[in-house]
Amino acid sequence: MTVVRRGNENFIKEAEKILKDGGLVAFPTETVYGLGADATNEEACKKIYMAKGRPSDNPLIVHIGRKEDIENLVEDVNDDAKKLTEEFWPGPLTLILKKRPIIPDRVSGGLDTVGVRMPNNEVALKLLRETGIPIAAPSANISGKPSPTNAQHVLQDLTGKIDMVIDGGKVNIGIESTIVDLTEDIPKILRPGHITKEMIEKVIGKEVLYDDSVKSKPKAPGMKYKHYSPKGILILLDGTYEQIVRYIKMKSQMGIRDRIAIITTDKYKNKLMDTFLGISIFSYGNGDAEEASKKLYEILRECDDEDIKIIYSVVFDKKDRGYSLMNRLEKAAGFRQIDLDREGI
Ligand code: TXA
Ligand code: MG
Numbered sequence: 001m002t003v004v005r006r007g008n009e010n011f012i013k014e015a016e017k018i019l020k021d022g023g024l025v026a027f028p029t030e031t032v033y034g035l036g037a038d039a040t041n042e043e044a045c046k047k048i049y050m051a052k053g054r055p056s057d058n059p060l061i062v063h064i065g066r067k068e069d070i071e072n073l074v075e076d077v078n079d080d081a082k083k084l085t086e087e088f089w090p091g092p093l094t095l096i097l098k099k100r101p102i103i104p105d106r107v108s109g110g111l112d113t114v115g116v117r118m119p120n121n122e123v124a125l126k127l128l129r130e131t132g133i134p135i136a137a138p139s140a141n142i143s144g145k146p147s148p149t150n151a152q153h154v155l156q157d158l159t160g161k162i163d164m165v166i167d168g169g170k171v172n173i174g175i176e177s178t179i180v181d182l183t184e185d186i187p188k189i190l191r192p193g194h195i196t197k198e199m200i201e202k203v204i205g206k207e208v209l210y211d212d213s214v215k216s217k218p219k220a221p222g223m224k225y226k227h228y229s230p231k232g233i234l235i236l237l238d239g240t241y242e243q244i245v246r247y248i249k250m251k252s253q254m255g256i257r258d259r260i261a262i263i264t265t266d267k268y269k270n271k272l273m274d275t276f277l278g279i280s281i282f283s284y285g286n287g288d289a290e291e292a293s294k295k296l297y298e299i300l301r302e303c304d305d306e307d308i309k310i311i312y313s314v315v316f317d318k319k320d321r322g323y324s325l326m327n328r329l330e331k332a333a334g335f336r337q338i339d340l341d342r343e344g345i
Contacts, residue, residue, distance in 0.1 A: 002155065002158070002159045002160060002161075002162055002163065002164065002165060003163065003164045003165070004151065004155070004164075004165045004166075004167055005164065005165075005166050005167065006166075006167050007028065007122070007123035007166055007167060007168035007169070011127075011164075011166050012126065012127060012130045012131065014164065015027075015127055015131065015164060015166065016130070016131040016133070018163045018164055019036070019037065019038050019044075019131060019133050019135070020038065020133075022037070022038065022041050022043055022044035022047070023037070023044070023047075023162075023163040023164070024036065024037055024044070024047055024048060024051060024161075024162040024163050024164075025037075025127075025135075025162070025163060025164045025165075025166065026140040026148075026151075026154045026158065026162055026164065026165040026166065027123060027124055027127055027135075027137070027165075027166045027168070028121050028123050028124060028151070028166065028167075028168030028169070028171060029063070029119035029120075029121045029124045029137075029171065030091070030092060030119055030120045030121045030124075030171060030172045030173050031092045031119070031171060031172075031173045031174070031175065031176050031177050031193070031194070032139045032140075032147035032148055032149055032171055032173075032174070032175070032176055032297070033139065033140040033147070033148040033149070033150070033151065033153065033154050033165075033171065034063065034119075034124075034135070034137030034138065034139060034140055035048055035051065035052065035137055035138055035139070035140035035154075035158065035162065036063070036127075036135040036136065036137040037135065037136055037137070038133050038134075038135065038136075039060070039062045039073075039103065039104075039107055039133075039134040039135060039136035040102055040103075040104070040133075040134065041104075042104040042105075042106045042107075045060065045104060045106045045107050045136050046106055048060065048136065048137075048138060049106075050161075051158055051161040051162055052138065052141070052142060052143045052158075053142055053143045053144075054138065054143045055143070055221075056106075056109065057109045057110060057221050058109055058138075058221045058222045059107060059108045059109035059111055059114070059115065059221060059222075060107050060108075060109075060115075060136040060137065060138050061094050061115040061116070061117055061136070061137060061138065061177070061179075062103065062107065062114055062115065062116050062117075062134050062135070062136050062137075063116075063117060063118070063119055063124065063128060063134065063135045063136075063137055064116060064117075064118050064128060064134055065118065065125055065127075065128030065129035065132075066118070066128075066129065067085050067086075067089050067118060069118075069134065070085065070095075070097075070116050070118075072100070072102065072134070073099065073100055073102065073103060073114060073116055073134060074097040074098060074099060074100060074114060074116065075097070075098040075099070075100055076097070076098065077097070078097070078182060079204075080182050080187055080204045081095050081097060081182050083203050083204050084180070084182075084200065084203060084204065085118070087203045088195055088199075088203070089117070089118040089120075090118040090119055090120035090121075090125060091118070091119075091120045091195065092117075092119075092120070092173055092176075092177040092178060092193050092194045092195055093117060093177055093178050093180065093193070093195045093200075094115045094116065094117040094177045094178065094179045094180070094191075095115065095116055095117070095180055095182055096113050096114070096115050096179060096180065096181040096182060096183060096190065097113060097114065097116065097182055097183060098112060098113055098114075098183060099111075099112060099113055099114035107136050109221055111221075113181075113183055115179060117177055121168065121171075121172075122168075123166055123168040124168075127166070139176060140153075140154045140157070140158060140162075140165075141153070141154075141157050141158075142157045142158070144227060144229055145157060145228070145229065145301075146228045146229070146230065146296075146297035146300040146301055146332070147175070147176060147228065147297050148297070149170060149171045149174050149294075149297050149298050150169065150170050150171070150298070151165050151166075151167035151168070151169075153297075153298075153301060156301075171294075172294070173193075173194050173293065173294065174293045174294035174295065174296060174297060174298075175193060175194070175293045175296065175297075175324060175325065175328055176191065176193060177191075177193050177194070177195075178191065178192060178193030178194065178195040178196075178200075178324070179191040179193070179220055180200060180208070181211070181219055186206075186207070186208070186209055187200070187204065187206075187208045187209075188208065188209050188210070188211050188219065189208060189209070189210050189211060190211045190218065190219050190220035190223065191220055191222075191223060191327070192210070192323050192324035192327050193324050194290075194293070194321065194324065196320050196321065196323070196324070197210065197323075198320070211223075227328075227331045227332065228297065228300070228328050228331055228332040229300075229331075229332050229334070230300040230301070230303050230304050230308070230311060230332065231303075231304045231307075232259075232261070232303055232304070232307075232308045232309045232310055232311050233309065233310050233311065233336070234300070234311045234313060234329075234332050234333040234334075234336065235310065235311070235312050235313070235333060235336045235337075235338060236312075236313050236314075236315050236329060236330070236333050236336065236337040236338070237312050237313065237314060237315070237337075237338055237340060238315045238337060238338065238339050238340060238341075239338075239339070239340025239341060239345065240340075241268050241271075243340040243341075243345045244262075244264075244312070244314070244340065245272070245275055246345050247338070247340055247343070247345045248260070248262065248276065248279075248312060250345070252276075258309035258310050259280070259306065259307055259308045259309050259310075260276075260279045260280070260308065260309070260310045260311075260312070261279065261280040261281070261282060261303050261306070261308040261310070261311045261312070262276065262279060262280070262281050262282070262311075262312045262313075263282045263283070263284060263299055263311065263312070263313040263314065264281065264282070264283055264284070264314050265283055265284050265285065265286065265287040265292075265314065266283050266285060266286055266287070267286075267287065269281055269283045280303070280306055280308060282299045282302065282303070283295075284296070284299070284314070289316050289317075289320065289321040289322040289324075289325045290321045292316065292325055293321060293324065293325045293328075296325065296328060296329070296332075300332060313329060313333070315329070315337065316329075
């Protein structure tokens, strides 16, 4: 039985009891919804893996309600960590540091490090602060599917498998936190997010690298798995509006009769609707990567609801927040991207 409570109801006592009994509570954060368990309870954390169908070598992020709580979880809060938490917490930034023994191996996927973050969401902070429990929480979706950006998405994936969902409405950011590994001399971004490389470099005053090992062995175990994927095939189209129209027309003339969707921006939405009757047209908004990030997972889930078989999406410039958006889009597409210039379209 999954109980749903609105974030403005008195949900804390109920959630606290469930967490203390080793149960699972899904809750909103500013990035995506998390599926939480008491991070110090190994058995409870095991249930997270079962509910999500998540590989056991993929570690969980531990959420805290106060900056100083990090001291209990990691061996050494180094200078970079201090500067980053000062500037960006509460917020969409996860720090990887050497863990203390209080973190069970189940949470860290067998690694000697742990990811910690303080979310910037009123409901999440209330839950964390009033219960005082460090909460291990991955995104609250079935493994491999797009992360949930509202409570309905969580219910779609996990009803009956978890004990409670706290409904805090739509999330603010829409893609998962930036993960920075601070265990080596040079900080490395293991997963890009809303807090960009430039923002981090400015605060710690030195160069930060992206984890470029993604294609071989990424340092964040989760980055090697299929991710964020809709049921249909997502194909990224890199080209002008005219090229995109020509390409899709060509494909439909080739007799493809599967249900098709196009994800575009407001500027072209109506034109595409007039051009392609019977094709579902979605919009990322005004073309800004930040707004698109907020909508991406919801659109991919809507495509699933409509049983779309082929989804064409426009691409974004890989700079600033476009970088993290494209990271999710490329993974959701399994790196299927067509350069329409090169194809001579
Ligand atoms: O925004 C977020 O971070 C959301 C919300 C709920 O806080 N959480 C989230 O968790 O995205 P999850 O489990 O879906 O993704 C966590 C990622 C995985 O790729 C995992 O491999 C990586 O973080 N990770 C966790 N602990 C790690 C560690 N100690 N070392 C390297 N990577 C780690
Ligand atoms: Mg996830």
